[in-house]
Amino acid sequence: MISPVRIVAGVVGVATAAYGALRLLDLGWANTRDTLTWLVGGVVLHDGLFAGLTLAATVVAVRLLPRSWLAPVVVGLVVLVPTTLLAIPELGRFGARADNATLLDRHYWLGWFALVAVVVACVLAGVLAGILRTSYAVRGRRRPAGRSAGGDDAQGARGR
DSSP: OOOHHHHHHHHHHHHHHHHHHHHHHHTOHHHHHHHHHHHHHHHHIIIIIIHHHHHHHHHHHHHHSOHHHHHHHHHHHHHHHHHHHHHHHHHTTTTOBTTBTTTTOSOHHHHHHHHHHHHHHHHHHHHHHHHHHHHHHHHHHHSOTTOOTTSOOSSGGGGO
């Protein structure tokens, strides 16, 4: 059974979408066509390029990296690959004009390097945590059952 909250949320969502569509149509056909082109292009760009490159980088990581490293590295790739692809226009300063100094007026490379540094630091912390977790688990399994931590079998030298 569908809850009343879902019904209300659905009605509000459909009404909001209809209002937005009507407002868009009021702006004229050229604006509507450009918006639809942008929406379709965004889906194609995301699914065809961003997701594809991220998946390709992830497949390479899965084949090359140890299992304990995978989760942090894949998360880092999912953050950095699309962000880098989206930042290409700013990093390349495409669209900058000499007569308008307010366009692309920031140090985009510095911001991108800061993002990369934070993501790499988080990935390294995750990899280190995975290594320590694996090391601790392996060290804990090496001890034979029934033996004390010191290796003495409770009989001491007399039992030999």
